[in-house]
Amino acid sequence: MRRAEEVKLWPSLKTGRRDSPNIVTVEEVEIDLNEPCTILGGLNGAGKSRILRALADGLGDTGLLLNVHALCEQVLAVLRSRDDFGEMKDEFGTLGPDTKCRNDIERAVGREYDFVDWYALEIESSDATGAGLFSSSGGELLLPYFDVQYRKVRYSSREMGLGEFSVHLLFWILEQHRDESGLTLILDEPDAYLPPVGSSALLTRLLRVCRDRGWRLVVASHASTMIADALAHDAFVLLRVDDSGRTVAIHSRNDASVGDLLLGKPVVRRVLFVEDESAFVLTRTLVEQLGQRTLRETSIVWGDGSGYMSELQAHFPKPPEPAISFAYVFDGDKRSEISASRDRRWPVLFLPTDMDPDELFKSLRSNCADLAQRLRVPEVELQRRMDLLEGENPHDWVNELGDVYERQRVLRTLAELWVDQNQSLAVKFTDDLRKVL
Structure with missing residues (x-):
């Protein structure tokens, strides 16, 4: 996706939304699922993860909840438990990524790879504690495995930094769901391991994926750049705990200064x-x-x-x-x-x-x-x-x-x-x- 298209992405999403709201109330927090994107923010303990879980439970099969931070730990624990996964990949064909997906990854990671190969390795359930999310149609467990080369240096998932690995893992999972329609993609801090510039690039790429597939996006984030992008397009919701202990929500559409609690000194625009x-x-x-x-x-x-x-x-x-x-x-x-x-x-x-x-x-x-x-x-x-x-x-x-x-x-x-x-x-x-x- 070229820079000019990135600039037009938010306006195109707004143009494509339905006029009538589709309000889902989760513990008194209202989320409009007809909005193409909603970014939830708040101090630690404000209830972001709990609200996301409750939203996913309420949506059932039409909600896809991904806690990228936890998934990274689970998958890496399995990858580092054995040293034969590099040999196993020769038994399987590559799963991509295609050109568009590879461009998304490179933009978010900040690297132009010499090559990128993805695999889904079939493993025994006893070797994959916590990785049951990636089940094949035959009942086997599928383990994501990535093989890349950057500036003539070749390495795999096992050697990747957490930021790089988290981006590959996220887009690998999204590719497994690419043929599903009507999904609400629910992400809990997908940018936890990324620098600020990576967070903004990741959000742009996720918006592109959701636009192309007709999905909706709900994200919880602490990243100042992601929150600032959401504020600029009336897509931010602040969660806070009131005096009675309830989690309440304030939408940036109703209060333009709502993000000030989480942001430092604003960038001069x-x-x-x-x-x-x-x-x-x-x-x-x-x-x-x-x-x-x-x-x-x-x-x-x-x-x-x-x-x-x-x-x-x-x-x-x-x-x-x-x-x-x-x-x-x-x-x-x-x-x-x-x-x-x-x-x-x-x-x-x-x-x-x-x-x-x-x-x-x-x-x-x-x-x-x-x-x-x-x-x-x-x-x-x-x-x-x-x-x-x-x-x-x-x-x-x-x-x-x-x-x-x-x-x-x-x-x-x-x-x-x-x-x-x-x-x-x-x-x-x-x-x-x-x-x-």
């Missing part, structure tokens, strides 16, 4: 360049209207005027598939001076109105009562201060007020008051920001 500190505070307050997660994923850079932004606009290229988005947010009074960016350059936005932020802030002097309440200072005192500053230009007016009542506090208060009192203009700016980013 966008950078906004602004002219100065006043523009920084106003822009930050406007971006906050889009939600706390959007704010935490946005870095706002300010300098000394618009000159550096014009230079960047002229020379800073925009690649076809950027990992981070950029935009130039000029003050409103620059509308007649700054032109739109040329092709393959990052977009230009303007702060609301035709004034610069300091002018907007000074215009709030007529709202002395509101301003005094937010600054927690006596209205009479604030009015007297502003009377003394009446003749100052807006930039100096803001600076002088900041010197008296602490600069950052004043800037935040002025920005929040202006946004609260100019919601229609604030919404227009955030709509424009969504469009360009």
Whole structure:
């Protein structure tokens, strides 16, 4: 699967889902099986594994529950109990993988193999404690065995690291079920042995498999990258234990910040360049209207005027598939001076109105009562201060007020008051920001 197809995968899944929900309630946790993918997360003890087991029990033959961590331990214990499996494979033909499946494995593992051969070895039940999942139609037990070569080094399942082995094992099992329809694939931490980049690649590949086979996917994971992907597409459900000991669920569709409990500092997804500190505070307050997660994923850079932004606009290229988005947010009074960016350059936005932020802030002097309440200072005192500053230009007016009542506090208060009192203009700016980013 090419990168361009990966980018379109989530939207294609959403397009293909049924409009009417198919809610399954598991211990008061609701899971919509008409959603193509649901990622469950939560702190240890929140009940993720228990909910998955109960879901699988309720679905019966239409649910396939795989605890990859436990399966790896079981299969490797058998593989390492004898040293003749390498010879046994010569008695059996290879089971694949085919080109598409091999590509999925290589992408998740992060290796381009010279060759990959899979086998299913028939063994006695006495040699396969805990491996009864892989039963053949004749009643024998089938043991997965993998033989690969990477950069001219050949090795088997026995020598694989846990991350590599877990990916092969997972896709080997999925291939045994490839002809089944209507399955809900239920996975308990399939990425436990993988690095973050592997977790994201694994989820993408699993989504591709489920899309192609018409399956649904429910995954429990601790991986920040997998949770972040799910949050970005309204597919995350946080499980937590309430004060009464019940496991309750919160869907990211209802609370965009629900993943903050499990994620560290969010990855920066966008950078906004602004002219100065006043523009920084106003822009930050406007971006906050889009939600706390959007704010935490946005870095706002300010300098000394618009000159550096014009230079960047002229020379800073925009690649076809950027990992981070950029935009130039000029003050409103620059509308007649700054032109739109040329092709393959990052977009230009303007702060609301035709004034610069300091002018907007000074215009709030007529709202002395509101301003005094937010600054927690006596209205009479604030009015007297502003009377003394009446003749100052807006930039100096803001600076002088900041010197008296602490600069950052004043800037935040002025920005929040202006946004609260100019919601229609604030919404227009955030709509424009969504469009360009």
